[in-house]
Amino acid sequence: MRHRALQMYDYHTWANKQVLDHLKQLPPNLYHQEIKSVFPSIAHVIAHIYVVDTIWFAAMQEHTFQDIRAEADRLRETMPKKALEEAEGMFNQLSAQYQAFFEQQHDMEKIVTTAHPRYGTKHFRLADLVHHVVNHGTYHRGNISAMLHQLGHKGVATDYIHRL
Template identity: 45%
Template sequence: MFTSLEQVMIHLFKTDVVWLCAMSDKNYEEIQQSVGKYSAEMENKTLEEMKRGYLKFSEQYIEFLSSQEDLDAIKTLKHPMYGQLETRVSELVQHVVNHGTYHRGNITAMLRQLGYPGPSTDYIFYLYEKQTNQ
């Protein structure tokens, strides 16, 4: 599917852009413009530069989610190929999380194939590490 770690990272970033835009009620054309803008910014960046860009973008997710009064509010999404979907913001957030988890598994597998020890992607281990670092 992906021929490099860079491609997976860019795919994750672009997909997070898509879903934040969708949750923010942007239309399909606006979403495509945002994806194009962020894609250009991420191309040929070092891992550290990608990390900084991703962390900066994540602030927009925090701002958006913090501003929502009801995460179970219904959103209507319109896509030219898939049609219309009525769903909750909370379900879209779950989709973003699931998508990221899936591709973190891809990244870990690719790292292991390259001879590097891949980290565990299980959320529970993140919680243990978070507790230890407090």
């Protein structure tokens, strides 16, 4: 049986796809349209989810803080400017990388160690990091829904119950 954390990651991938597919059905300018909200545009929210997914994926692989920070800084600069379709392709590629990584893991309860200059050395269960990625994505997909309503459009249902 697939570990519960991996089932939740599958949900995260599905929910991101629901949002991206929904955004493709809306007016094209909406994705980069500036809005007074918690993020300056929906593109910025999508970028944020992607950057954080990338950060935690690198942490799961126990990359150094310096390497993770360099890639995150690069993505924070470039990702919000990308077209929706390009962002979607990047999400698909990252999800495939996560899945390949998960296939190599024989113990989702193993401890992953990360070192951070401000927070020090932290030890996490791999499964807990996966749950954190999912939780973070859920929170920000909610931001997107609220922003879409603010712009006069409906969001899309991404609650876990809709995937069952």
